Amino acid sequence: MELKTQARQTHPAVVILITLVAVLMGFQVVGPMIGFFVALPFYPGTLLEMTEALKDPTSDPNMKVPLYLMQGFGTLFGLILVPMFLLTRFHESLTDLFRKAIPVQAALLIGLIVMVFMITNSFFIEWNKDIHLPSGIEEWAKSTEEQLGELTEYLTSFDSQAQVFLALIVIAVLPAIGEELVFRGIIQREFFRASNNIHLAIWTSAAIFSAIHLQFYGFVPRMLLGALFGYVYYWSGNLWIPVLAHFINNGFTVIAMYLYQQGSVKMDIESSEAAPWPAVAGCGVATVLLLYIFKKMYEKHKATELLNNTNEDHTTLVP
Template identity: 30%
Template sequence: MIKEPYKDYTPQTTRLHPTLQFLILVSGTFAMIFIGFAIAAGIIVVVYDAKTLTDVLGFNTGNKHALAGLWILQIVSTTIPLFVAPVLFARFVANETQAYLKPTFKFSLVYLVLVFAIILFCSPLMELLTNINQKLTLPASLKGLEDAMRAMEQSAQKATEAMLKMNTVGDMLFAVLVVGLLTGIAEEFLFRGVIQTIFTRWTKNTHAAVWITAILFSAFHMEFFTFLPRVLLGVFFGYFVAWSGSIWPAVWGHFLNNASAVVITYLYQQKHSSLNPDNQHVFNYWIDSLSLIIVLFLLYIYKNITQQKKQMVEY
């Protein structure tokens, strides 16, 4: 039982309008990413050489230092900035750290069990949306844009494939730590923490805030052909936070999604499993339908439990 309620920080103490808050956050985040990129590039050049930096940016894995360089680039120019930006914003701009980041651990462990089940049973839905997404094409007049998006996605896939070439259990655990845990914390603090709070106050509608944040979350990854499944994940994470009042159920869900992808990839690479992580034709429509029913039921239970906990605290 929760001994103390998570306070609903609806009253806004900062005088900045949510529109201005959002602009400041976006500007600050991209500034952090730019600074992080410059630092990462400097580290790669100093530790290795300029050619390694060029190979890293070109995803040339023939360079023996390219993999280490890619991880440096990922951690220093992306993971750390995405964590630091929302923390600084919540503390010094909004001056409402608890309200924006929602770092409270005062929630039932049942939430984590339900999140685990939802992430597990939503796999068929994710596959279905991925297949639908792959068939989407833009009008002929926007073919140039579609080609550019495909090129960006291919570049992102090259980087991911290079970073997830794991030869040892140590490699896998490192990837789980960075891609699963650290990325999960950073992205959830930014999106479900600060951005979702801004849009909740901006629209005065929790559902609108959850969906807008999920769309921005998916767009941020610049992978158009996996846009829809990532929106669905973002919606799940958004409701995990909105209903529980804590960021950690969403971080847990984010970790499970990313870490499982890393582990499945490792097992497939080492031939310990025949499940190809790139195979998007594992399930059928009957399983998809069952997945939808189960996930909706689990979300219903999650919401009801959170509401019951709040009522128990109030009384």
């Protein structure tokens, strides 16, 4: 991960605060409002009827596509367009974040890393699910979890392949770009600029990334996933890498849920039960080894790139 060399006037804390407030407003208010009007033609009722249905959307089967569109526009506006605008205001260039292609070897490696990490992370999913909190906080956390879980179940109970495709766009493609742009492309970089400690920057950004989902009983596994995205971004210096990892994680989940509902596979990927401990342990070791290979691959790549640039500079000096 590289920061721009030119002097920056805005303090990192200000950039982070403005980013979080603007993103939340865009994601929770402005984007869904735009999505609401875009979704009106897809609802078999009037504007007032659709507004009323929003009070309890999971009880109305006709609200599924409108909810996809509202969530999609929320992500597009709040997590992609707003951060892009903020980057230009803070004198950052989008080409600095997305300037590199992903080598085939790196893409394959990232796919393997995400898959084995999902099995390793199942241990933390089960462990986090069983944590007990003080009574008042636990009631609030469980209530919030149940509401979000009910909405997720509603949106991922697919009635057609068209809904699966729409879900891939809304749940996998847009969040992969938007959340990585915000949490790795802006927030992690700003924490690094403030602290000059990459581990602090990665884990703090990952914690915020997890907390903003408002699902405490998935906080730790989601934070670990965010840290994974943070490290592969730091080592590669290419934001497309965590975007790809994020997309594989979310996209695989959507496809696996659809296949489970169709009876094509027996594994329920939404289960909070951990994989057998030999699989968790083996995949944990595999995750570490694959991350080590990934890190070394990019260290070698950067060394080669530096050498080539040095040779080019020397060539231009020859009369």
